[in-house]
Amino acid sequence: MSEATTHDAHDHHDHGPAKGLMRWVTTTNHKDIGTLYLLFSLLMFFVGGAMAMVIRAELFAPGMQIVDPYFFNQMTTNHALIMIFGAVMPAFVGLANWLLPMMIGAPDMALPRMNNWSFWILPFAFSMLIGTLFMDGGAPAAGWTIYPPLVLQTGDAFPFMIFAIHMMGISSVMGAINVIATILNMRAPGMTLMKMPLFVWTWLITAYLLIAVMPVLAGAVTMLLTDKYFHTSFFTAAGGGDPVMYQHIFWFFGHPEVYILILPAFGIVSQIIPTFARKQLFGYSSMVYATASIAFLSFIVWAHHMFTVGMPVAGELFFMYATMLIAVPTGVKVFNWVSTMWKGSMTFETPMLFALGFVVLFTIGGFSGLMLAIAPSDFQYHDTYFVVAHFHYVLVTGAIYAIMAGTYYWLPKWTGHMYNETLGKWHFWLSTITVNILFFPQHFLGLAGMPRRIPDYSVQFAEFNMISSIGGFAFGLSQLMFAYIVISTIRGGKKASDQVWDGAKGLEWTLPSPPPYHSFTEAPEVK
Amino acid sequence: MSHKKSVWLQRALLGGAMLLGAGSAAAEYGLNMTPGVTNVSGEVYHLHMLIFYICCAIAVVVFGAMFYSIWKHRKSVGAEAANFHESTTVEIIWTVIPFAILISMAIPATKALINLEDASDPDMTVKITGYQWKWHYAYPEEQIAFFSSLDAKSNEARQLGSSVDPASVEDYLLNVDNRLVLPVGKKVRFLITSNDVIHSWWVRDLGWKKDAIPGFINEAWTRVEEPGVYRGQCAELCGKDHGFMPIVVEFKAQADYDAWVAAQKAQAGNSKSPVATVVAAVN
Numbered sequence: 162m163s164e165a166t167t168h169d170a171h172d173h174h175d176h177g178p179a180k181g182l183m184r185w186v187t188t189t190n191h192k193d194i195g196t197l198y199l200l201f202s203l204l205m206f207f208v209g210g211a212m213a214m215v216i217r218a219e220l221f222a223p224g225m226q227i228v229d230p231y232f233f234n235q236m237t238t239n240h241a242l243i244m245i246f247g248a249v250m251p252a253f254v255g256l257a258n259w260l261l262p263m264m265i266g267a268p269d270m271a272l273p274r275m276n277n278w279s280f281w282i283l284p285f286a287f288s289m290l291i292g293t294l295f296m297d298g299g300a301p302a303a304g305w306t307i308y309p310p311l312v313l314q315t316g317d318a319f320p321f322m323i324f325a326i327h328m329m330g331i332s333s334v335m336g337a338i339n340v341i342a343t344i345l346n347m348r349a350p351g352m353t354l355m356k357m358p359l360f361v362w363t364w365l366i367t368a369y370l371l372i373a374v375m376p377v378l379a380g381a382v383t384m385l386l387t388d389k390y391f392h393t394s395f396f397t398a399a400g401g402g403d404p405v406m407y408q409h410i411f412w413f414f415g416h417p418e419v420y421i422l423i424l425p426a427f428g429i430v431s432q433i434i435p436t437f438a439r440k441q442l443f444g445y446s447s448m449v450y451a452t453a454s455i456a457f458l459s460f461i462v463w464a465h466h467m468f469t470v471g472m473p474v475a476g477e478l479f480f481m482y483a484t485m486l487i488a489v490p491t492g493v494k495v496f497n498w499v500s501t502m503w504k505g506s507m508t509f510e511t512p513m514l515f516a517l518g519f520v521v522l523f524t525i526g527g528f529s530g531l532m533l534a535i536a537p538s539d540f541q542y543h544d545t546y547f548v549v550a551h552f553h554y555v556l557v558t559g560a561i562y563a564i565m566a567g568t569y570y571w572l573p574k575w576t577g578h579m580y581n582e583t584l585g586k587w588h589f590w591l592s593t594i595t596v597n598i599l600f601f602p603q604h605f606l607g608l609a610g611m612p613r614r615i616p617d618y619s620v621q622f623a624e625f626n627m628i629s630s631i632g633g634f635a636f637g638l639s640q641l642m643f644a645y646i647v648i649s650t651i652r653g654g655k656k657a658s659d660q661v662w663d664g665a666k667g668l669e670w671t672l673p674s675p676p677p678y679h680s681f682t683e684a685p686e687v688k
Numbered sequence: 689m690s691h692k693k694s695v696w697l698q699r700a701l702l703g704g705a706m707l708l709g710a711g712s713a714a715a716e717y718g719l720n721m722t723p724g725v726t727n728v729s730g731e732v733y734h735l736h737m738l739i740f741y742i743c744c745a746i747a748v749v750v751f752g753a754m755f756y757s758i759w760k761h762r763k764s765v766g767a768e769a770a771n772f773h774e775s776t777t778v779e780i781i782w783t784v785i786p787f788a789i790l791i792s793m794a795i796p797a798t799k800a801l802i803n804l805e806d807a808s809d810p811d812m813t814v815k816i817t818g819y820q821w822k823w824h825y826a827y828p829e830e831q832i833a834f835f836s837s838l839d840a841k842s843n844e845a846r847q848l849g850s851s852v853d854p855a856s857v858e859d860y861l862l863n864v865d866n867r868l869v870l871p872v873g874k875k876v877r878f879l880i881t882s883n884d885v886i887h888s889w890w891v892r893d894l895g896w897k898k899d900a901i902p903g904f905i906n907e908a909w910t911r912v913e914e915p916g917v918y919r920g921q922c923a924e925l926c927g928k929d930h931g932f933m934p935i936v937v938e939f940k941a942q943a944d945y946d947a948w949v950a951a952q953k954a955q956a957g958n959s960k961s962p963v964a965t966v967v968a969a970v971n
């Protein structure tokens with residue numbers, strides 16, 4: 162009894178954030194941690210983007226002008242690692258932190274201390290990874306897939322890279338546990354599973370994917386570590402090991418990872434389109450089932466990344482058919498979004514523009530994905546710029562567009578300020594024009610025969626590379642607008658209403674803008 | 689007014705379709721895959737175009753509906769939101785139709801794949817070994833073996849800060865010192881492996897690439913009917929000079945090929961060249 166009283170008294174002090182820097186170090190608040198994740202992600206987006214600029218600058222013209230080939234490989238490798246693990250994944254976790262409690266009517270995340278830790282691991286992991294650039298032998302340069310035997314030739318950076326990947330994995334798994342615990346335990350009364358907003362659903366499924374596959378990655382990189390330093394031969398043919406086994410293990414992680422990077426994006430877009438179409442999401446339950454089907458299929462398609470390693474024909478056929486099947490639930494999602502717009506009453510504020518950009522450009526990435534699924538054609542596409550174009554359509558104009566759409570959509574709720582709509586629209590149009598100049602010609606380059614991950618190329622590829630580089634620089638510059646818009650909105654701006662968007666539905670819009678430090682201290686009733 | 693709009697819509701759709709169709713018209717400008725020079729590469733090309741056109745058709749329908757809706761169902765033209773948000777019939781239709789389309793893709797793809805992977809009954813065999821960063825070719829039946837590396841001119845021009853303009857080098861980065869020479873009209877089986885890290889042997893005109901993996905011997909095959917020179921590159925990241933280990937295959941008429949084989953053997957017999965020792969090592 163007395164214990165309960167002290168606890169109550171204690172709680173009163175906790176209603177506002179602590180002051181100063183220690184607020185951010187010691188915080189267990191879902192909004193603070195969400196903000197940390199999102200700002201960290203923004204920073205990494207620019208670090209990874211700077212590396213992409215080096216890549217595009219070197220590829221601007223044939224011949225080696227700026228960097229040596231080995232440094233070029235360090236750039237491609239670290240660009241990918243930083244963008245995937247440092248920019249996109251933390252952005253989604255940041256959005257989950259901010260939004261899940263507000264969407265399900267909870268005061269905070271279920272495991273706030275672990276939440277703090279799962280964020281604060283990341284700056285150390287990425288400092289270490291980026292720090293390898295200054296080590297003897299340079300940063301890892303074997304591609305983000307770190308295939309042996311090549312990766313075993315890495316210099317001093319090797320164990321640091323492995324350790325950094327372990328830390329990122331631990332952070333992701335903790336984040337995922339927190340998401341699952343929050344969603345399964347902390348929903349407001351009446352919020353049944355099939356009433357949850359789609360962002361919550363997609364994150365729930367994503368969290369299970371994370372828990373299933375991050376340990377697999379950890380296992381694979383640990384085997385690399387012991388192969389290099391402890392005389393094991395998991396992947397060394399000379400010792401009886403199998404370098405292809407690494408690829409099987411890696412892609413058993415890697416393919417679900419691809420969906421980890423896109424399922425929350427589906428969720429975000431499924432929140433935004435109904436708001437600006439002023440019409441309920443079409444086919445809610447089929448959206449949930451489609452997401453679950455995609456997650457299931459993601460475990461049985463991994464070897465489509467390795468059609469050229471020399472599998473038996475039966476294996477190639479299996480992975481081809483399974484991969485093609487993913488087009489069905491993905492198609493259902495696109496059809497549902499279009500049907501949501503159909504006979505709606507649409508307006509085109511920045512979040513909607515990015516969501517529509519997502520639907521069109523992600524679908525283009527889906528088409529090239531379907532082409533890549535066809536094993537015989539993949540014998541031509543594989544490891545060319547066609548693949549580079551494909552996954553950048555899916556990840557930049559897919560995942561990152563959804564993150565930006567979500568940022569514009571919820572930023573007024575988070576900050577209590579409206580962003581500058583004119584600047585937002587400029588940001589969208591500049592990004593969309595330049596991103597297509599950047600990535601569309603890469604389809605042509607790949608089909609014309611340019612392999613990926615090469616620092617220099619035959620002169621027949623010169624024109625499209627130059628166009629792509631110009632698009633790249635312009636796209637990179639356009640993103641400075643995004644940073645400016647976000648920061649200036651945090652610092653001030655027109656007061657946002659609680660509702661913010663007249664068509665928005667869901668619990669988060671019933672809270673004030675900005676919402677109180679603890680979202681729902683009393684559970685709302687969901688009818 | 690509404691007639692005007694539908695004309696505009698028609699034009700927009702037509703323009704979009706033309707833009708998408710540009711892929712085939714522009715093949716000669718290096719925008720697209722080519723049919724290549726073998727049965728397999730032709731099959732792969734036609735499969736590629738088939739899937740591409742199917743995707744274009746789907747794109748026209750989906751994006752057409754989407755842009756029509758964006759145009760017609762805007763709040764600014766007074767559109768009011770309807771209330772529907774579910775239809776089991778529609779959901780079943782757009783699950784079943786894509787499934788049927790996928791089956792129509794899978795059938796030719798399966799045929800092409802089985803043909804592509806059938807390396808049985810070859811007329812001759814060549815062993816390809818990847819090295820950082822060059823290729824080694826061995827003809828076990830003929831006792832010929834040699835390395836094939838980037839040609840000297842390209843190698844000079846590709847150095848950081850070199851003063852040689854790549855455009856002035858013929859076949860920049862796609863030329864080698866020693867070509868792989870093969871006869872036309874024969875089913876050639878390749879046995880592909882690696883001596884160090886994973887590489888991938890890719891000549892686009894032959895229609896496939898295959899990884900060269902240490903400890904594994906992969907099989908692939910080709911049959912080219914017309915003499916010619918075809919170029920390709922290593923397609924799997926293999927370290928610093930991954931971009932600088934091209935492949936050049938020359939297909940010669942049988943008589944010319946025989947002459948080439950004789951010349952190679954004579955050369956190998958004349959000198960205790962490294963070539964001869966490598967043959968011993970490789971076999």
Ligand SMILES: [Cu+2]
Nearest residue numbers: 887922926930
């Ligand atoms: Cu190579």
